[in-house]
Amino acid sequence: MEEGERRRDGKPKWWRRFWIEATIGSVILYVILFAFYFSNYIDLYGLLRGIASIFSAIFCCYAIAYIKTEVLSEKALLKLNKLAFVVGGVSISIGITLFGVGVILRILNLPSLPQLLGTCPAILLTAVIAPITGGLLGYWFGKRRNFRLPFKKKD
Numbered sequence: 001m002e003e004g005e006r007r008r009d010g011k012p013k014w015w016r017r018f019w020i021e022a023t024i025g026s027v028i029l030y031v032i033l034f035a036f037y038f039s040n041y042i043d044l045y046g047l048l049r050g051i052a053s054i055f056s057a058i059f060c061c062y063a064i065a066y067i068k069t070e071v072l073s074e075k076a077l078l079k080l081n082k083l084a085f086v087v088g089g090v091s092i093s094i095g096i097t098l099f100g101v102g103v104i105l106r107i108l109n110l111p112s113l114p115q116l117l118g119t120c121p122a123i124l125l126t127a128v129i130a131p132i133t134g135g136l137l138g139y140w141f142g143k144r145r146n147f148r149l150p151f152k153k154k155d
Helices: 013-038 044-071 074-107 113-117 119-144
Strands: none
Touching (some): 074 113, 113 119
């Protein structure tokens, strides 16, 4: 680790910002969870599962931030960013296919995608075509940005 990447108290520079963002995000998610609980949308088990999920997510995010900043070399970080763009594209395309198309079909008062296209074509679209297209678009977008993540400051 280069000199200047740590604060005076010995903590890395990313450490304080991570905990501020994690706290704000957790508070927002806790408010949503408790609103769902008090409106009887979820039961006590769902509330406890949501709280445990938030703690798990914080742990995973901390581990990823630590590994990205303290452990990985520049070459390994570039590979990780390439993977992140591809996986992000796949995730977004599946989300758009499942939820976006579902919402549009419901607004237009049409039947669901399997009823509209048939089961096999709907599975093919959702499980094959959308992820491949999303992965390619994610890679293309990442290549245009030199695989710099959108939220990271330029050096």
